Amino acid sequence: MSDARCVCALAGGVWIAVGVGAAGAEPITTTFESLVHGEIITNQFADVGLQISAVNFQLPGAMPIAFDSQMLGTSDPDLQGPSWATGNLAPDTVLGKVIIVPENMVDADGDGIVDDPDDEGSRPAGEIVLTFDDVMTGFGFDVLDVEGVVQEMSSVEFFLFDTSVASISFNEFTDPNSEYYDPTIVFGDNSANRISPITVNSGGPLGAGQGSGFNKVVLHLGGSSAYDNFVIIPTPSGAAVLILGGLGFGTRRRR
Numbered sequence: 001m002s003d004a005r006c007v008c009a010l011a012g013g014v015w016i017a018v019g020v021g022a023a024g025a026e027p028i029t030t031t032f033e034s035l036v037h038g039e040i041i042t043n044q045f046a047d048v049g050l051q052i053s054a055v056n057f058q059l060p061g062a063m064p065i066a067f068d069s070q071m072l073g074t075s076d077p078d079l080q081g082p083s084w085a086t087g088n089l090a091p092d093t094v095l096g097k098v099i100i101v102p103e104n105m106v107d108a109d110g111d112g113i114v115d116d117p118d119d120e121g122s123r124p125a126g127e128i129v130l131t132f133d134d135v136m137t138g139f140g141f142d143v144l145d146v147e148g149v150v151q152e153m154s155s156v157e158f159f160l161f162d163t164s165v166a167s168i169s170f171n172e173f174t175d176p177n178s179e180y181y182d183p184t185i186v187f188g189d190n191s192a193n194r195i196s197p198i199t200v201n202s203g204g205p206l207g208a209g210q211g212s213g214f215n216k217v218v219l220h221l222g223g224s225s226a227y228d229n230f231v232i233i234p235t236p237s238g239a240a241v242l243i244l245g246g247l248g249f250g251t252r253r254r255r
């Protein structure tokens with residue numbers, strides 16, 4: 001991906017910031033390009049301190065899998081690009097491999113790859129859960145095929161040591177009265193949108209940028225959708241030490 005704010009190197013399908021700047025605060029972008037269509041995500045991203053798991057409310061034991069948005073003739077044409085129908089990445093952003101909560105984990109040929117990747121379309125569908133080795137301060141992502149009626153039930157929730165510190169409904173991205181409003185975001189069938197990194201300041205006693213952040217993100221999937229290009233912004237190293245030193249934090253009320 002191109003990101004003017006990030007000087008990055010590609011290693012194992014993961015973009016790693018190599019630019020100069022505040023130590024420990026360079027964004028990490030995960031593109032999923034190292035995966036193949038149907039590949040099950042286990043610990044492929046441990047090298048950047050990221051674990052990804054999934055919940056499918058209809059399919060106990062489901063795990064997140066890769067979906068190749070460049071492939072034709074899949075079981076879900078709504079996830080096929082790059083001629084996206086709408087959204088701020090339409091009409092021609094190549095996203096390549098993205099990740100989904102699958103509606104099946106069938107691997108009949110036993111090669112360890114799900115044979116026919118298709119995202120869960122139930123409403124709600126499930127969750128994608130990201131856990132980080134370190135405390136992070138910002139998170140952005142690309143999202144595909146969220147439709148209007150479904151977006152009302154989708155949200156991104158941030159946790160710091162299992163305490164929920166922020167939850168943002170996807171509705172807020174298209175609500176002019178929300179602080180998260182982005183007029184370029186348009187949801188709909190076969191849509192592709194980039195959600196700019198959201199900075200989470202949990203409002204601790206140390207003030208903005210200190211004693212804040214999260215080490216888990218839960219994407220609550222209201223229905224059919226796929227995700228790509230997770231942008232993770234680490235905590236400046238000094239602040240992380242303070243958090244891990246046990247100084248308190250509080251939940252910020254946004255409204």
Ligand SMILES: [Ca+2]
Pocket residue numbers: 031032033095096097098228229
């Ligand atoms: Ca990708």
Ligand SMILES: [Ca+2]
Pocket residue numbers: 106107108109110111112113114115
């Ligand atoms: Ca297989």
Ligand SMILES: [Ca+2]
Pocket residue numbers: 075076118119120121224
């Ligand atoms: Ca589907």
Ligand SMILES: [Ca+2]
Pocket residue numbers: 078145147188189190224
């Ligand atoms: Ca759709």
